[in-house]
Amino acid sequence: xxxxxxxxxxxxxxxxxxxxxxxxxxxxxxxxxxxxxxxxxxxxxxxxxxxxxxxxxxxxxxxxxxxxxxxxxxxxxxxxxxxxxxxxxxxxxxxxxxxxxxxxxxxxxxxxxxxxxxxxxxxxxxxxxxxxxxxxxxxxxxxxxxxxxxxxxxxxxxxxxxxxxxxxxxxxxxxxxxxxxxxxxxxxxxxxxxxxxxxxxxxxxxxxxxxxxxxxxxxxxxxxxxxxxxxxxxxxxxxxxxxxxxxxxxxxxxxxxxxxxxxxxxxxxxxxxxxxxxxxxxxxxxxxxxxxxxxxxxxxxxxxxxxxxxxxxxxxxxxxxxxxxxxxxxxxxxxxxxxxxxxxxxxxxxxxxxxxxxxxxxxxxxxxxxxxxxxxxxxxxxxxxxxxxxxxxxxxxxxxxxxxxxxxxxxxxxxxxxxxxxxxxxxxxxxxxxxxxxxxxxxxxxxxxxxxxxxxxxxxxxxxxxxxxxxxxxxxxxxxxxxxxxxxxxxxxxxxxxxxxxxxxxxxxxxxxxxxxxxxxxxxxxxxxxxxxxxxxxxxxxxxxxxxxxxxxxxxxxxxxxxxxxxxxxxxxxxxxxxxxxxxxxxxxxxxxxxxxxxxxxxxxxxxxxxxxxxxxxxxxxxxxxxxxxxxxxxxxxxxxxxxxxxxxxxxxxxxxxxxxxxxxxxxxxxxxxxxxxxxxxxxxxxxxxxx
Ligand code: ADP
Ligand code: MG
Numbered sequence: 001x002x003x004x005x006x007x008x009x010x011x012x013x014x015x016x017x018x019x020x021x022x023x024x025x026x027x028x029x030x031x032x033x034x035x036x037x038x039x040x041x042x043x044x045x046x047x048x049x050x051x052x053x054x055x056x057x058x059x060x061x062x063x064x065x066x067x068x069x070x071x072x073x074x075x076x077x078x079x080x081x082x083x084x085x086x087x088x089x090x091x092x093x094x095x096x097x098x099x100x101x102x103x104x105x106x107x108x109x110x111x112x113x114x115x116x117x118x119x120x121x122x123x124x125x126x127x128x129x130x131x132x133x134x135x136x137x138x139x140x141x142x143x144x145x146x147x148x149x150x151x152x153x154x155x156x157x158x159x160x161x162x163x164x165x166x167x168x169x170x171x172x173x174x175x176x177x178x179x180x181x182x183x184x185x186x187x188x189x190x191x192x193x194x195x196x197x198x199x200x201x202x203x204x205x206x207x208x209x210x211x212x213x214x215x216x217x218x219x220x221x222x223x224x225x226x227x228x229x230x231x232x233x234x235x236x237x238x239x240x241x242x243x244x245x246x247x248x249x250x251x252x253x254x255x256x257x258x259x260x261x262x263x264x265x266x267x268x269x270x271x272x273x274x275x276x277x278x279x280x281x282x283x284x285x286x287x288x289x290x291x292x293x294x295x296x297x298x299x300x301x302x303x304x305x306x307x308x309x310x311x312x313x314x315x316x317x318x319x320x321x322x323x324x325x326x327x328x329x330x331x332x333x334x335x336x337x338x339x340x341x342x343x344x345x346x347x348x349x350x351x352x353x354x355x356x357x358x359x360x361x362x363x364x365x366x367x368x369x370x371x372x373x374x375x376x377x378x379x380x381x382x383x384x385x386x387x388x389x390x391x392x393x394x395x396x397x398x399x400x401x402x403x404x405x406x407x408x409x410x411x412x413x414x415x416x417x418x419x420x421x422x423x424x425x426x427x428x429x430x431x432x433x434x435x436x437x438x439x440x441x442x443x444x445x446x447x448x449x450x451x452x453x454x455x456x457x458x459x460x461x462x463x464x465x466x467x468x469x470x471x472x473x474x475x476x477x478x479x480x481x482x483x484x485x486x487x488x489x490x491x492x493x494x495x496x497x498x499x500x501x502x503x504x505x506x507x508x509x510x511x512x513x514x515x516x517x518x519x520x521x522x523x524x525x526x527x528x529x530x531x532x533x534x535x536x537x538x539x540x541x542x543x544x545x546x547x548x549x550x551x552x553x554x555x556x557x558x559x560x561x562x563x564x565x566x567x568x569x570x571x572x573x574x575x576x577x578x579x580x581x582x583x584x585x586x587x588x589x590x591x592x593x594x595x596x597x598x599x600x601x602x603x604x605x606x607x608x609x610x611x612x613x614x615x616x617x618x619x620x621x622x623x624x625x626x627x628x629x630x631x632x633x634x635x636x637x638x639x640x641x642x643x644x645x646x647x648x649x650x651x652x653x654x655x656x657x658x659x660x661x662x663x664x665x666x667x668x669x670x671x672x673x674x675x676x677x678x679x680x681x682x683x684x685x686x687x688x689x690x691x692x
Contacts (some may be wrong), residue, residue, distance in 0.1 A: 010035060010036050010037035010185055011036070012035060014035065014038075017036065017039075019175065019178075020175055023166070024167070027165070027167050028167070030164045031163075036179050036182060037186065039175060039176060040179055040183055040186065040207050041226070042161070042162075043210040043222065043223055043226055043642075043644055044159035044169070045160055047157045047158065047159060047160060047216075047219065048157070048158045048160060049156075049157050049158075050123075051065060051155065051156065052066060052156060053067060053068040053150070054066060054067060055093060056093045057097045059099070060125065061127035062124070062126075063125055065124075066122045066151065066154065066155025067091065067093060067121050067122075068118070068150075069091035069093040069098075069118070069121075070091060070093075070116060070117065070118050070119075071091055071115050071118075072090045072091060073088075073089060073090050073115060074089035075089075076107045076110040084105060085106075086104060087106060087109045088101070088102050089113065091119065091121065099134065099135065100132065101134065101135050101138055102135075102136050102137075103138075104136070109140070112142070113142065118143045118147075119140055119143060120141045120143055121141075121154065122139045122140075122158065123136065123137065123139065124136070139158065139170065141153050141154040153173070153174075157219070158170070173211070176211050177211075180207070180208060180211065183203075184204045186204050186207060188204075189232070189681060190203075190232060191665060194661050194665070197661075198228060198657065200225040200228055200229075201222060201225040205225075206225040207222070209221065223644040224654075226645075227642075227647070227648030228654065230641065231439060231649075231655060233678065233681050233685065234641070234645075234685065235439075236665065236682050237442075237686055238442030238443040238662070239659075239662045239663050240666060240672070240682055240686070241443040242293070243670070246291070249420050250286075250288075250420055250421050251289075252286070252287055252289055252318075253287060253397075254287065254317075255283050255287055255314070256314070256317045256318075258317075259314050259317040260313075260314075262313070263309070263313045263342075263346060265346055266345045266346030266347070267346075268341070269306075269453065271303075272451045272453055274448070274449040274450055275307050275451075278296055278298075278307045278448075278449055279307050281294065281445070282296075282311050285423065286315070291423050292397075292425065293443065293445065294425050294426070294447055295403070295426045295444040295445070295446050295447070296426065296427045296428070297427075297430070297437060297446060297447070297449070298427075298429065298450070299450075299582060299617040300429045300579060301452060301453070301456065301586060302429075302449040302450075302452055303449065303452075304427045304449060305338050305339070305342075307447075308399045308425060308427065309338070309343055311397055312324075312339065313343060313346075315377075320394055320395070321374060321376070321377055321379075321392050321395045322379075322395070322396065322397040322398070323378070323380075323381075323385060323414065323417065323422075324379075324399040325382065325383070325385050325386070325398070325399070325400050325414055326380070326381070326382060327382070327402050328535075329532050330532055330535050330556045331402070332356055332380055332381050334556060335401065336352060336380045339380060347377075349377070350377040350378070351376040352377070352379075353367045353376045354367065354379070354380055355385055355390065356382045356384050357383070364384070368389060371390065372392065374394055379392075383410065385414060386410055386413040386414050391417065395418040395419065396419075396422050397422055398417070398418065398422045399424075399425045400425075400427065402427065403426035403427060404428055404430065411424075411426075426441075426444065429579060430579065431450075431575060431618040431621045432621050433621055435650075435655050438659070440641075450616065450618050457591070458615050459582075459590075459591040460592050461592075461594075461595065461611045462593070462594055463569070463595045463597060463605060463611075464594050464595065466596055466600070472565050473516070473565075475563060475594060476488075476516075476594075479562050480516075480519055480544045484561065484563065485541065485543070485545070485546070485560050485561040486544065486545045486561065486562070486563045487545075487547075487561060487563070487580075488507070488545060488547045488564075488565045488567070489564065489565070489566040489567065490507050490547065490548065491550075491567050491571055491598070492550045492572055493549075493550075497527060497549075500549045500550065501527040501549065504523060504547060504548070505525070507567070508547040519544045520543050521543065521545045521547060523546075523547045524546060524548045525549040538558060541560060557586050558586070559586050560587060562585055562590065562591050562592060563591070563593075563594070564580060564591075564592070564593050565596065566593065566595050567596050567598075568597075569595035569596055570598060570604040570608060574611060574620040574623060574624040574627075575617060575621045578617050579617070581611075593611075595608050595611065610623055
């Protein structure tokens, strides 16, 4: 008798499982699955529910069903009209009722199933005039003749796994099944008391039920457990980060009313309530020796800069320097002008300098010397700020704008310029639901600016049918004729930046040649080295229409740009579209945003029409979450979380429970010394730059 060699370890590569060769292993690797453990931990993201076997006579069109019957006929043929290969079959159930089956481009079915076979099929029931009741591309399983045998793999609840070309959910389910005996060996990261308090399955149970549930409840319980554990791990990492940050003290910034009075007098407008609240949050943080670590989240144009400027002023009042880092030179220069305008008049000793790599060497040397000798209170700049030779005499506050554009290391380098740890303020213009922010940026505290300065005319947003594109072009032309400028955003191409660049280039050439022949056009995409120069030309007004890919964040104020046309708008998230449109109408003139949808389905149009009615980015992010799910709100790799965790975040209570537990554990076991599994996983997470 042959000895069955079972893979003994969870850490073995998936190839150790039967029927997974190198090719399939490579496919699984694309899904992040390398070991048997990875395979077990990757629960299905959803289910098809076909129910148990049903008599053909009681099928109703439009539902999903399982049917058991005998194959009466089966044959493969070429479709006449299209180049499609069809496999057609008829099955008859025990009552003598028949059901037609058709598979497209799956000729192997005719080799696997034969006349007289007893089979089970599961699929969506359809009714057509020509073939009566039928199923297209149903799942199937041969039942080897005997009446009593019930389908094991088809019907009931069938898992949906993430796939790449060459894989099917059924194949993955088979591999998982062969790995399930090892589920009992999975280590549980969740401490038993946490599991008890929250009625969570242990990991082995969750994995078994998550892949092979007996009912909906099983899967719900399994995914709740898996999500909880994942979020727990993440929050444990954040709790540890917060503790680590608190260890190295910051210099407290004492609150001074006279600073605020001077700031108010100089800034030239009344702060909005939201700005005041955020400023107040920051002041309270800065008064302590635990360094501030705050994220300021607010729409484009909501006035985050003024909040940062107030903090800079307060730090200056305590004799501390500040630094502001922005991802591009244009943004840095914009900040330089703003901070000077906000601060220099009211605070005579407060000088603001710029540090970017395009400056001459002597100029950079001068700024470096000023920073190192405390001759300037604020240095604004780009990555040039984190070079080794940049030193500050007494840095008390570090601000990072568009913080998602920087890696953890870069932010750490900036913070490293301080004496001890400077207070830290990160800014982002990506409104996301509070729960998601807490889950993804959990090491920071959050201030939300959910209110726009008064007097801004909201951007008029319109969804335009692709057939009416000419009307959109006319609107663009009209604005340009009135001396304004326009953006044309090309459709999102997620596969590669090269493809996106190519399609934008083609669109640019087409527009120049056929549509805006008499206008000055330019093109900007992620592959171009001289992006800043192009933006500069646009800002200067030398370009009338700027064609851009989605990868290029047009994060600059161009008050003269009044219209933005977005192609393939249905492929973007609402929050992202909202961010785009925030770039027009920043001057006095009315801004317009024209959304062209490739997919004119009712769903797509309904979703886009929200943009015509809703102006607030946070509301849109919430809506987007409801419609498309939390997972779609950020790029897939950006959040580094599994589907079950993202779905779980849709219930805010869960996250606060998780946070509480993580904090409680860290308090009783600083550094997680008594929880080595958790400690190791937290350490791994802290190394990933995708966090924070
Ligand atoms: P963000 O960085 O959040 O996108 P900015 O700080 O660039 O926004 O502010 C956008 C514009 O609104 C700037 O011109 C700024 O001077 C102005 N602004 C900011 N706050 C107010 C306010 N409370 N009242 C009037 N204008 C404001
Ligand atoms: Mg800004």
